Amino acid sequence: MGTNTAPTLHDVARRAGVSTATVSRSLNLPDRVRPQTRARVELAVAELGYTPHFGGRALVSNRTNTVGAVIPTMENAIFARGLQAMQDEFTAGGVTMLVATSYYDAEREAEQIRTLLARGVDGLVLIGQARPDSTYQMLQARNIPFLLVWIYHSDSSYPCVGFDNRGAARAMAEQVLASGHRRVAMISGLTAGNDRAAERVAGVCDALAARDIPLEPPYLVEKPYTLDDGGEAAKTLLALDPRPTAIICGNDVQAAGALRGSREAGLAVPRDVSIVGFDDIDLAVAVEPALTTVRVPHRRMGRAAAKLLLQLIAKVQSPESIRFDTRIIQRGSLSAPPDGY
Amino acid sequence: MGTNTAPTLHDVARRAGVSTATVSRSLNLPDRVRPQTRARVELAVAELGYTPHFGGRALVSNRTNTVGAVIPTMENAIFARGLQAMQDEFTAGGVTMLVATSYYDAEREAEQIRTLLARGVDGLVLIGQARPDSTYQMLQARNIPFLLVWIYHSDSSYPCVGFDNRGAARAMAEQVLASGHRRVAMISGLTAGNDRAAERVAGVCDALAARDIPLEPPYLVEKPYTLDDGGEAAKTLLALDPRPTAIICGNDVQAAGALRGSREAGLAVPRDVSIVGFDDIDLAVAVEPALTTVRVPHRRMGRAAAKLLLQLIAKVQSPESIRFDTRIIQRGSLSAPPDGY
DNA sequence: AGTCTGTGTGTAAACGTTTACATTGCTTTT
DNA sequence: AAAAGCAATGTAAACGTTTACACACAGACT
Numbered sequence: 001m002g003t004n005t006a007p008t009l010h011d012v013a014r015r016a017g018v019s020t021a022t023v024s025r026s027l028n029l030p031d032r033v034r035p036q037t038r039a040r041v042e043l044a045v046a047e048l049g050y051t052p053h054f055g056g057r058a059l060v061s062n063r064t065n066t067v068g069a070v071i072p073t074m075e076n077a078i079f080a081r082g083l084q085a086m087q088d089e090f091t092a093g094g095v096t097m098l099v100a101t102s103y104y105d106a107e108r109e110a111e112q113i114r115t116l117l118a119r120g121v122d123g124l125v126l127i128g129q130a131r132p133d134s135t136y137q138m139l140q141a142r143n144i145p146f147l148l149v150w151i152y153h154s155d156s157s158y159p160c161v162g163f164d165n166r167g168a169a170r171a172m173a174e175q176v177l178a179s180g181h182r183r184v185a186m187i188s189g190l191t192a193g194n195d196r197a198a199e200r201v202a203g204v205c206d207a208l209a210a211r212d213i214p215l216e217p218p219y220l221v222e223k224p225y226t227l228d229d230g231g232e233a234a235k236t237l238l239a240l241d242p243r244p245t246a247i248i249c250g251n252d253v254q255a256a257g258a259l260r261g262s263r264e265a266g267l268a269v270p271r272d273v274s275i276v277g278f279d280d281i282d283l284a285v286a287v288e289p290a291l292t293t294v295r296v297p298h299r300r301m302g303r304a305a306a307k308l309l310l311q312l313i314a315k316v317q318s319p320e321s322i323r324f325d326t327r328i329i330q331r332g333s334l335s336a337p338p339d340g341y
Numbered sequence: 342m343g344t345n346t347a348p349t350l351h352d353v354a355r356r357a358g359v360s361t362a363t364v365s366r367s368l369n370l371p372d373r374v375r376p377q378t379r380a381r382v383e384l385a386v387a388e389l390g391y392t393p394h395f396g397g398r399a400l401v402s403n404r405t406n407t408v409g410a411v412i413p414t415m416e417n418a419i420f421a422r423g424l425q426a427m428q429d430e431f432t433a434g435g436v437t438m439l440v441a442t443s444y445y446d447a448e449r450e451a452e453q454i455r456t457l458l459a460r461g462v463d464g465l466v467l468i469g470q471a472r473p474d475s476t477y478q479m480l481q482a483r484n485i486p487f488l489l490v491w492i493y494h495s496d497s498s499y500p501c502v503g504f505d506n507r508g509a510a511r512a513m514a515e516q517v518l519a520s521g522h523r524r525v526a527m528i529s530g531l532t533a534g535n536d537r538a539a540e541r542v543a544g545v546c547d548a549l550a551a552r553d554i555p556l557e558p559p560y561l562v563e564k565p566y567t568l569d570d571g572g573e574a575a576k577t578l579l580a581l582d583p584r585p586t587a588i589i590c591g592n593d594v595q596a597a598g599a600l601r602g603s604r605e606a607g608l609a610v611p612r613d614v615s616i617v618g619f620d621d622i623d624l625a626v627a628v629e630p631a632l633t634t635v636r637v638p639h640r641r642m643g644r645a646a647a648k649l650l651l652q653l654i655a656k657v658q659s660p661e662s663i664r665f666d667t668r669i670i671q672r673g674s675l676s677a678p679p680d681g682y
Numbered sequence: 683a684g685t686c687t688g689t690g691t692g693t694a695a696a697c698g699t700t701t702a703c704a705t706t707g708c709t710t711t712t
Numbered sequence: 713a714a715a716a717g718c719a720a721t722g723t724a725a726a727c728g729t730t731t732a733c734a735c736a737c738a739g740a741c742t
Contacts, residue, residue: 054461056728058396074425080415120395256627286597397698
C-alpha cells in the first residue's frame with residue numbers, strides 16, 4: 001500500500017500545473033475556464049482519484065447540501081414510502097437526506113432536531129405540528145427553512161405539505177354511517193404526541209355527533225399502531241354489549257389486526273362487523289376481506305415536500321402550504337350492518 | 342431580528358474570558374479544565390446558543406461521525422426494520438447514519454457509494470455481496486471500514502453480518518418436503534443484482550435435488566417483490582398441469598400475494614395448495630392463513646452490524662464476520678398435500 | 683499607437699475547529 | 713531553598729476549500 005492521505009486540491013493543482021483556484025473553478029463553474037485547461041484538470045483529478053473534502057467545502061461555503069427529516073419510525077409503511085419519495089427528489093437535487101426517528105416522543109424529537117442542526121442541515125422536514133414552542137423558536141433563531149408534513153391546516157403559522165386528517169376521518173365516518181351503521185366504535189392510535197391521530201378521532205367525532213351518536217370509551221379505545229394491539233382492541237370492543245357493528249381504525253395496521261381479532265372472536269367481516277382503516281398501504285389489500293380505507297398519496301406528498309423545501313433553501317420560493325386530497329377506497333371490509341340491528 | 346451569524350468558538354471564548362483552546366477543551370475533554378472555568382464556558386455557550394460548526398470540525402479532525410448505509414429500498418419492511426435498529430445503535434454511539442437507496446441496481450448502488458464517500462462517511466454498511474470489483478477497490482483505496490450485511494459466507498473476503506440465505510432456504514424446502522410435497526414450485530425475487538434472492542433459489546434447489554426433484558421454469562418463476570407480482574405468479578403456477586401442491590416464495594410479500602392469487606384462482610390454502618414465505622415480517626401473521634416462513638432476526642442483525650462497524654471505525658476491533666441463525670416458523674399456510682396427489 | 687473591454691488565471695485571505703507546543707503558577711521533591 | 717514535576721491555560725498553526733481581487737494578455741475600438 002502506498003501512502004493513505006487523500007489527494008487535495010493542491011495535489012491536483014500541482015499535477016495539472018495550475019492554481020487551486022482554477023481547479024476549484026473547473027469543478028464548480030466549468031464554463032469559467034478554458035476547455036483546454038479544464039481537460040488538464042480533469043485528467044489530474046481522474047489520475048489522483050480526487051474527491052473534494054466535505055468538511056473543507058462545508059466550512060467555507062457554509063452549506064452542507066444536507067437536509068434532515070425527523071419521523072416517528074421507519075417501521076411504519078407510510079413513512080417509509082413518503083421518505084423514499086422525498087429521498088429520490090432530494091437526491092435529484094444534489095442534496096442528501098438525514099433521517100432521524102423520534103418514536104412518537106416529543107422530547108426525543110427535540111433532541112433529534114438539535115442533532116440535525118448541529119450537523120448543519122440546510123433544511124428540515126417534520127411530521128405533524130404538535131411540538132413545544134421552544135422547538136419552533138430554535139428553528140427560527142437559526143433561520144433554517146422547515147416544513148411540516150403529513151398534515152394540512154389552512155391556518156397554520158408554518159408551511160405544511162399534507163392532507164386534512166380530520167376531514168378525511170370525518171368523510172370515512174360518514175361513509176360508515178351511510179352504509180347504515182349506528183353503533184360505531186373506534187380504535188385510535190395513541191394521541192399523546194401524535195396530532196394526526198388526535199385529528200382522526202376528532203373527525204370521526206364530528207361525523208357521529210352530527211347524528212347524535214356519541215364516541216367515547218369504552219367504544220373509543222387508544223392503542224399503539226400494531227397488529228396485535230388492533231386485534232386485542234377489537235376483541236374487547238366486540239365483547240361489549242351492545243356490540244358495535246362497525247369499527248373505525250386509526251390506520252390500516254390496526255384495522256388488519258382488528259380483522260384478525262374479529263375472526264378470533266368468531267365473527268365474520270363484514271357480515272357480523274365492518275372494519276375500516278386509514279392510509280391504504282399494501283397491507284390493506286393483502287388481508288381478506290380487503291380493507292375499505294382512506295387513500296393518502298404518501299409518495300406524492302413526499303415528493304412535493306422535498307421539492308418545496310429545496311426551493312425554500314434556494315430562496316426561489318417563499319413559504320407556502322400544499323394540500324393534498326384523500327379519497328375513500330371502498331373494499332370488502334365495509335358493508336351494511338347485520339339484519340338484526 | 343438581530344444579526345444572523347451563528348456564534349463561533351471565538352465568540353464563546355471572548356464572552357467567557359478564556360481562549361478558544363479552553364473552550365474547545367471544555368466541550369470535548371471536560372476533565373482537562375478546571376470546573377470553575379468550565380462553568381464559565383458552559384454559561385457562555387448557553388447564553389449565546391453556541392453549537393459547533395460541523396464543517397470546521399470535520400475539516401480539522403477529518404472525521405464526520407457519519408456512516409452510510411446503502412439498501413435496495415426503504416419500502417421493504419426487512420430493511421426498514423434493520424435500519425431502524427442500526428440507527429438506534431449508531432445514535433447511541435454518537436454517529437449519524439446516512440441512508441441511500443439503490444433500487445436493486447448495481448450501477449446506482451456504486452453511484453450512491455461514491456456520493457456517501459464524497460460526504461466523508463467514516464464507515465459503510467452494504468447489503469449483500471454481489472457488486473463490481475471496482476467498488477471494493479474504491480473502498481479499499483480509501484481505507485474506509487465497511488460491512489456486508491443480510492448475508493453470511495464463511496469464506497467471504499469481507500466481513501459479513503447476516504445469515505445463510507441458502508441454508509435457510511434449503512431448510513424451508515426440506516420442511517415442505519417433510520410435509521409430503523413432491524410437486525414444488527418457487528416464486529423467486531429478481532435474482533439480477535440480488536445475491537440473496539439467488540441464494541434462496543439455490544438453497545431450494547439443493548433440497549429438491551437431494552430427492553431428484555427438479556426446479557426449473559415454468560415451476561420456477563422470477564418476479565419483483567410485490568404483492569401483485571406474487572399473486573400473478575401464483576395464478577400462473579396454479580394453472581400448470583400438473584399443478585404444484587406447494588409454492589415456496591422468495592419473501593413474505595410474494596407469499597401474501599400468492600395467497601391472494603390462490604384464493605382468486607378458487608383454491609384454498611393450505612387444503613389445495615401450501616404456500617410458504619421468508620423473513621417473518623408482520624404481514625406474515627396479518628394474512629389468513631398465517632404464513633409458514635423463515636424467521637430472520639433483522640433487528641438483532643442491524644444492531645450487531647452497527648456495533649461492529651463502530652468498533653471497526655474506532656479500530657478497537659479487527660474485521661470479523663457474525664453469523665445469525667434463522668428458524669422456521671410453522672403456521673397455517675403449510676400442510677400436507679391434498680389426498681389425490 | 684494608445685485606450686478599453688473581456689476573458690482566463692493566479693494570489694491570498696478567509697471559514698471554525700482542534701491540538702502540538704509554550705507558558706504560567708503551583709506543589710512536591712531533594 | 714532550589715529543582716523538578718504537574719495541572720491549567722494560552723498561542724498559533726494546520727486542516728481543504730472557495731472566492732474577492734489583482735493581474736496578464738488578447739482583440740476591438742478610437
